[in-house]
Amino acid sequence: MARRRGRCSEPCRSDGDPSRIVALTAPISASLCPCGTGTSYADCCGPYLDGGQRPTTAEALMRSRYCGYVLARKDYLLNTWHPSSRPATLDLDEADPTRWLGLKIIRKEAGDSKDKVGVVEFVARYKSGGKARRLHETSRFVREDGHWFYLRGI
Numbered sequence: 001m002a003r004r005r006g007r008c009s010e011p012c013r014s015d016g017d018p019s020r021i022v023a024l025t026a027p028i029s030a031s032l033c034p035c036g037t038g039t040s041y042a043d044c045c046g047p048y049l050d051g052g053q054r055p056t057t058a059e060a061l062m063r064s065r066y067c068g069y070v071l072a073r074k075d076y077l078l079n080t081w082h083p084s085s086r087p088a089t090l091d092l093d094e095a096d097p098t099r100w101l102g103l104k105i106i107r108k109e110a111g112d113s114k115d116k117v118g119v120v121e122f123v124a125r126y127k128s129g130g131k132a133r134r135l136h137e138t139s140r141f142v143r144e145d146g147h148w149f150y151l152r153g154i
């Protein structure tokens with residue numbers, strides 16, 4: 001069947017913008033979560049980044065913040081940063097964006113839904129300036145008013 005230019009035979013929200021067509025054919029919600037749990041983004045970190053839910057453990061916050069970096073979600077990263085250590089702005093270097101390649105949780109201390117503090121040690125692999133690199137950090141988290149926040153790396 002020949003396609004008529006400028007018309008969709010099916011409901012179509014692309015508005016003719018190729019980048020939106022790509023987004024619609026490969027929605028991130030159906031793909032595996034970047035944080036590496038092996039479940040879909042929609043069942044993992046998606047509800048935190050896109051659905052307004054808050055992680056109930058420090059590890060879940062750590063994972064969702066990793067996705068925040070992968071997806072360049074400054075809003076989410078700043079909102080989940082404790083006000084005492086939160087930077088005024090976040091420069092994710094959009095001219096030469098970091099390509100995040102994977103996250104591995106190495107160690108956890110506390111950080112469950114009833115704890116006040118939590119520690120998560122992780123290694124995140126990424127590519128920047130054409131080189132593969134590793135970020136190895138032990139992050140501290142605090143829970144205030146029922147919500148976990150990233151405090152700082154130690």
Ligand SMILES: [Zn+2]
Pocket residue numbers: 033034035036037041044045046063064067
């Ligand atoms: Zn996830």
